[in-house]
Amino acid sequence: MAETITLEVPATLSALSTVRMVLGGIGDRLEFSYEEVDELRLATDELLQAALETERPERLTVSVEVGDGALRLTAGVFRTDDLRVQVGVTPGGCIDLCLLLRSLMDDVSVESAPDGYNVVLVKRGAGSGA
Amino acid sequence: MSPRDEKRVNDPLDLQAPPGQARAVQPEDDEPAPATPGSGADSKGRGRDDSEKLDQYLLRRYHLHGDRKAREQLITMYLPLVRSLARRYASRGEHFDDLVQVGAIGLIKAIDRFDLSRGVELTTYATPNIVGEIKRYFRDKGWSVRVPRGLQELNIRLNKVIDELVPKLQRSPTIKELAEAASATPEEVLEALETSQAYNSVSLQASPNGESGEEDAGLIDYLGGEEEAYDTMEDRTTLAPGFAKLDKRERYILHLRFFEGLTQSQIAERVGISQMHVSRLIRRSLEKLRDEIGDLDSPPAGHVADAGSR
Numbered sequence: 320m321a322e323t324i325t326l327e328v329p330a331t332l333s334a335l336s337t338v339r340m341v342l343g344g345i346g347d348r349l350e351f352s353y354e355e356v357d358e359l360r361l362a363t364d365e366l367l368q369a370a371l372e373t374e375r376p377e378r379l380t381v382s383v384e385v386g387d388g389a390l391r392l393t394a395g396v397f398r399t400d401d402l403r404v405q406v407g408v409t410p411g412g413c414i415d416l417c418l419l420l421r422s423l424m425d426d427v428s429v430e431s432a433p434d435g436y437n438v439v440l441v442k443r444g445a446g447s448g449a
Numbered sequence: 450m451s452p453r454d455e456k457r458v459n460d461p462l463d464l465q466a467p468p469g470q471a472r473a474v475q476p477e478d479d480e481p482a483p484a485t486p487g488s489g490a491d492s493k494g495r496g497r498d499d500s501e502k503l504d505q506y507l508l509r510r511y512h513l514h515g516d517r518k519a520r521e522q523l524i525t526m527y528l529p530l531v532r533s534l535a536r537r538y539a540s541r542g543e544h545f546d547d548l549v550q551v552g553a554i555g556l557i558k559a560i561d562r563f564d565l566s567r568g569v570e571l572t573t574y575a576t577p578n579i580v581g582e583i584k585r586y587f588r589d590k591g592w593s594v595r596v597p598r599g600l601q602e603l604n605i606r607l608n609k610v611i612d613e614l615v616p617k618l619q620r621s622p623t624i625k626e627l628a629e630a631a632s633a634t635p636e637e638v639l640e641a642l643e644t645s646q647a648y649n650s651v652s653l654q655a656s657p658n659g660e661s662g663e664e665d666a667g668l669i670d671y672l673g674g675e676e677e678a679y680d681t682m683e684d685r686t687t688l689a690p691g692f693a694k695l696d697k698r699e700r701y702i703l704h705l706r707f708f709e710g711l712t713q714s715q716i717a718e719r720v721g722i723s724q725m726h727v728s729r730l731i732r733r734s735l736e737k738l739r740d741e742i743g744d745l746d747s748p749p750a751g752h753v754a755d756a757g758s759r
Contacts, residue, residue, distance in 0.1 A: 336643060343624070343639035352621030353611070357642065358577055365537075414533055422576035445620070 321386035330376045335367055338381055342392075349388055351444045359390075359442045362423035366394060366406070366438055369416050373401040388444045393430070395437030403429060406438055504571045508563055523560050524553070527575060531556050534579050538587070548583055555582030603641040606631045699734040706731060 326341060328334035339360045346356035367379060374397050384391040397403070405416040406429060413421060420427045426441035503526075510519035528549075535548035559575035567574075610630045614622040628635045695703070698720075705711045705719060713731070717724040 340639060340643055343642060344636075347624040347635050347639065350623050350625070352623055353627055353638075353642070354577070354621040356624060356639075357581075360642075361577060361580060415537060418530075418533060418572075419537070419576060419580065422573050 323382060323384050325380065325382045327378055327380045330371055330374075330379050332368070332371070334379070335364055338367065338379075339364055342383070345383055345385055345390060346442075349385065349390060349444055351442075355442065355444055358423040359392075359440075362420050362440060362442075363392060363394070365416060365419055366440065369405055370394065370397060370402055373399050373405070389425075390442055392440045392442070393437045394440075396432045396435040397438065398435035402438075403436060501570060505565075508560070508565060508571065511560070512563070512565055520560060523571070524557060527556050527560075527571070528553065530572065530575065531579055534576065535583060538583050543587070548586070551586040552579045552583050555579035558582070600637075600641050600644050603631060603633055603637060604644060606633075607638065607641055694737050694740075695734055699730055699737075702727060702730050703734055 324341070324345065326338060328337055342360050342363055343356050346359055351359070363381070367381075370376065370379065376397075380395065382393045384393075406420065406427065408417055417427075420440065424440045425443050426439075428439045430437045430439055504523070507516075507519040507523050507526075510516040511523070531552040532549055535545060535552045538548055539545040555578040556575055559571070559578035562578075563571060563574055607627060610627055611622065614626060614630060618626070622630070624635045624638050627633075628638045631638065633641075702716055702720065705716045706713070711719065713727045714724050717727045720727070
């Protein structure tokens with residue numbers, strides 16, 4: 320990954336619009352198709368909205384590593400088990416948010432962080448060969 | 450009317466619609482059908498594989514042979530996916546069943562537009578279609594922020610351009626390609642795409658000031674329940690059909706305005722939105738009522754309309 324763009328925004332619905340716009344711009348630079356841009360924005364939006372509802376943080380940090388026709392988005396730091404369960408595959412299967420994220424993104428994972436955990440989403444452009 | 454025609458008329462999801470790319474219907478397909486998932490003693494261990502094989506088989510049956518029963522079976526198989534996704538949005542003030550219906554339209558579009566050569570799973574392709582349809586439904590319900598006319602027009606233009614470019618390019622166009630074809634800048638295209646998410650800004654789950662915090666109640670908490678007074682009013686003023694067209698928030702605001710006698714400013718303070726927004730909502734609600742009652746000569750409706758501007 321060549322470069323990193325980090326956004327720290329207030330944890331409000333209106334701030335999510337800023338995140339979506341920036342992601343659209345990054346997707347455009349990566350020459351993602353409009354569908355891929357839409358999927359990226361939708362997945363991130365759903366994750367962050369779920370975070371707003373479960374975590375109720377004051378601010379959200381979204382970091383995007385860009386390069387090779389792909390991007391790796393890290394959102395966090397999150398602390399509640401509730402969000403971790405929603406993102407992960409439960410004994411009942413991959414449903415709801417888990418299903419949505421995995422349908423829209425190429426990779427979804429949870430990474431430990433010093434004060435909790437981050438959710439990592441990876442999106443590769445179809446034309447990237449990445 | 451043949452049984453097939455009869456079924457089509459009674460089918461709200463139009464399950465019998467012809468496929469976009471279907472060739473002439475073949476009487477038989479030599480390919481053996483995979484086992485239906487869940488049938489058979491050993492299905493537990495290979496349910497997902499079976500399901501994917503069955504998807505592909507049914508999609509081929511439908512797209513290559515015009516087998517409409519295969520289409521129906523796919524719809525039935527994927528309705529649980531629609532329900533799962535609709536459940537995510539059911540807390541935003543719309544009936545779950547309505548969202549399932551809307552999501553099912555997205556599923557049907559995905560099945561109809563599925564490209565066998567893309568090599569993706571139907572779940573992957575259908576999910577954004579289903580979610581997109583549900584979000585469009587919210588947007589069309591008028592919960593979106595007011596979108597500038599220029600962006601609205603660009604949105605319309607983009608939809609047309611996308612329909613033209615996808616078959617031409619045999620793939621989804623990039624933002625730059627869309628911008629070029631729509632005579633806009635990439636930034637304007639992104640802004641137009643953003644408007645499709647606009648309903649978020651007034652999500653009923655959001656607190657009135659758009660902030661999150663435990664002490665903040667969501668807009669949905671400000672909505673009234675069923676009011677007996679509505680029945681009385683409907684009976685008295687023949688507005689029942691019109692009221693049925695209003696959503697909970699519109700009814701609540703009309704209730705505050707015309708039953709509790711609050712001014713627009715007081716309603717704005719109570720609901721946590723601007724007075725201008727209250728004014729717009731009242732005007733829009735009254736327009737809906739007028740449209741619904743049509744040519745009926747109804748003095749009470751006129752009275753209501755006059756009172757709204759106070």
